[in-house]
Amino acid sequence: MTDHHEKPTSPIALHHALDRIWGTKSGWGRLATVNHNVVGKRFMLTALIFFAIGGLLAMLIRTQLASSQSAFMDAEQYAQVFTMHGSVMMFLFAIPFFEGLTIYLLPKLLGTRDLAFPRLTAYGFWCYLFGGSILIIALIGGVAPNSGWFMYTPLSSDIYSPGINSDVWLLGITFVEISALSAAIEIMVTILKLRASGMSLDRMPIFAWYMLIVATMMLVGFPPLILGSILLETERAFGLPFFDPNRGGDPLLWQHLFWLFGHPEVYIIFLPAAGAISTILPVFAGTPLAGYRIIIAALVSTAFLSFGLWVHHMYAVGIPHVALSFFSAASALVAIPTAIQIFAWLATISHGRPRFSVPMLHIIGFFFVFVIGGLTGVMLAMVPFDWQAHDTHFVVAHLHYVLVGGFVFPMLAAAYYWLPHITGRQPVQHLSQAAFWMIFLGFNITFFMMHLTGLRGMPRRVFEYPPESGWEMLNFFSSLGSFVMTMGFALVALDFILLFRFGRPFRRNPWRAGTLEWAMPTPSPSYNFASLPVIDRRADMLDPDVLGPQLAAGKGLLGFPRDGRMELLAVDIVTGKPEHVVRLPRQSFMPLWTAIGTGFFFLSLLFKFYWVTPFALASVVFMFLLWSRDTAEKDDLGNLPIGNGQELPPHIEAERPPSWWAMVFALVADATAYISLLFGSLFLWISAPNWPPQDIGQIGLLGPAIAAVSLVLAAWSGRQASAGGGKGAVGWLSLTTVGHLIATTVFLWLALTALPSPRSHAAVASIFVVFIYAAMHSGLGAVFAGYGIWRVRSGFVSPRRNLDLRIGVLWHGFAAMVGLAAAGFPFVLASLTSEVSP
């Protein structure tokens, strides 16, 4: 069969053979690279550029506030500057930076060669770059978003923000969030499936646990924001009144959707940084991390709690006090898992022999700053205190103590710790200490007294303040401190440049770490490991100095090239026992083209060229379908040798390969958005003024019944198609296509003809959007079923290779559930509002 592999004779020959397969091509070929080493570095570099832009905006803010009646900026400019500072720092710096770090590190820590979906990584990067650029171009053009980083309606609605500013935020950030969602799915699947042989869940390096939790939080945290952005954009562009209280909408719906994302977001940013600390700190303490299992329990509880306390951003909107107390208690509780981590780190240090080094210095800086931020966080969780401190500079101080303490300092530690890995050089350490102290002191000068500024009454987001307020001196010191801090960051940048230029090369494992990323040459080769490790203990207690040379010599698994394909191992989720061979697709320009198509989609919405939108969308779907050409096989490959006398099937012949899991997780995200939509409408029924609506139309029973029946049929016949393993599949899939098409037509027809104008009332708008949501799902279902027919016809499917059909089953089932809920939804809404019948 295709088993044409020869074992290269020497480590060097093996290196050359593997690098030919995995390495990035030169010239234009760079744009086709999908390798996690390259894309991860691109992510981090881009995020740093955005950090510099965000920092520059921060300097503008501090310049403006240094005196009370500054003429430096006017109110509108100031609004754009603080909105962009917040948005850039949160969406374009913090999240993408840790994504980049994870993309770079995760496969190495797990002992594999790449992430599960390298082309998706590349696609995510392009979406991030393009979406972020839209925001920056708007800033330069003077039309940047100006309603604050949480974009409260109605201020951000079309009446009060008629320009393009809010659209830039809603569409640009959503574009960027594609990369966050794709990264979330990819990280989850990679951690669950692509680990080293023998790395059971309880042997994973702690960073993988952190990222597994973070990715899960992203998967359910981002959909509410994306949904909210879509709803607000439909309100702005087409007048669907979700947030307009005059027509049954409610500005508070936006706040709930935003903070349902926004609070978990804070932990999504903190936990990767904490994961870096849990990885780095034990190395310098010279002893393994204390409380590995307790920390995992703490992480899981943080994840759960963080979705139950978003209302602490809304204490002042008039929610009943008993409800507030519930969220207050949850907010206080979330301090406990954080305290557990802090004391686990203290326990680690106290049982080790701490060494001093630059990363350690930044970790100490983290302790100092983050503990203060945590303590003020508990204060703000107390409802009465928040009623005073909310929306003042006290909150500005708190959030910077948490974000700079909980993210920037740990990331500086991580940068000093892993830059040698990226560059293959060690720092010479002249500037590092001075830079640290300037950042540390500058930060505290800027933000410590700002607590007082806020308590003395200075609201956030004011571009001037009365000279007699007594805030001027405090602000002046804050501004002074911020310039010291900026110089500190400039020194760090210089320090890094010097390291690239003059750093000392080293052989291996300069920090004497026990994790797998050091068991490879540095800078790391494109394929990470010339052969894949087999693990027999917790993966932070290994000996890279012994392991590295063995792996380089090809003594592990898959230590040979085969068919010019990028190969790695997938394992059983729990035990880490090898399960199948994943043959990754080749490098390709498709991610770039698809991202460009996606960009056209967003630009058409931004500039209101709505006739382009359907074409752009169709081209994106079409290009995604083209992606699958590369992984298809026309023959059953059978088991493939993986070295050491073992054999495993390729992933397309396996039961639950990575792509199957990816579909499951994508559906979880999709379901979260849909549930947010349904519950959002119910929230309007409870909370919004001007309910019930006058009229929600004549839907009748027939349409919903037809849609429901045809969707059940579609899902059932989709299942039959895959159960038959290819035989008779074309017939079954045709039935699926027809079922989906009928449902699509019915939902569209109902949405467009049976409802009164969706502009008339938020209830009608909700039903309208739910129908469109269902129509899109069954429409895509028809496309997938048609695609399945094409795959069967072209011979890509056999009883062993029916993955395409099994992934289809997931979609058809999900689309049916979406459709059934949509069919019943108007009746639920009507019975609740009772005066009207559908």
Next chain:
Amino acid sequence: MLFGLGATLLAGCTGDLSALDPAGPSAASIARLWWVMLAASALLFLLVMGLLFVAIMFPHFGRRISQRSWILAGGLALPIPILFALTFYAFWQGEYLLRGGGTEAEELVRVEALGTRWQWQFRYPDTAENPTTSGVLHIPAGRTVEVAVTSTDVIHSFWIPRLAGKIDAVPGHVTYLRLRADRPGRYGGQCAEYCGTGHAGMNFEVHAHAEEDYAAALGIEKAP
């Protein structure tokens, strides 16, 4: 930083808009909460940083305590009672503030505040004339006042730092805040939620009058 500290100590915590310079029971109660939390936080901060210092500088010391004990003591035993007590106290205090910091028997004086871009308008439904004032809110000192707050455009937030916490003015909703000024006087008020380019200037004044002057103050306001 020392210099900054010194300067602010001089200026103290006073100010027309300072939450730390309370002039009514609600603000006073919250200020007290703040000072207690500040003291407790300072102790906790010193504790954690002290432990970090000891752990780094004297490795022998920390090793006598097992890792498990470190985590259970610091991660559970230390925070749980503190958070428990604090949360309950804050809940009780919230109830107290919602009553306006006064006794329940007392009759409320009701006023209405309307946030518009970018000024505050006040009405006095308890008086027969129900006058409207702009930019100045008149209240009787020593009485609990219930302010019904709303907006007709975007979200604002009604805040008189020296008297009470803030409450948002949300279009389509009416929210309530109770407050009381202990003594007659003038207190600064301002909008706390970003509401557009006029946000920084969306201030108002509260005039608290002695009970006997209150009606006159409203009448004078109405006359011209």
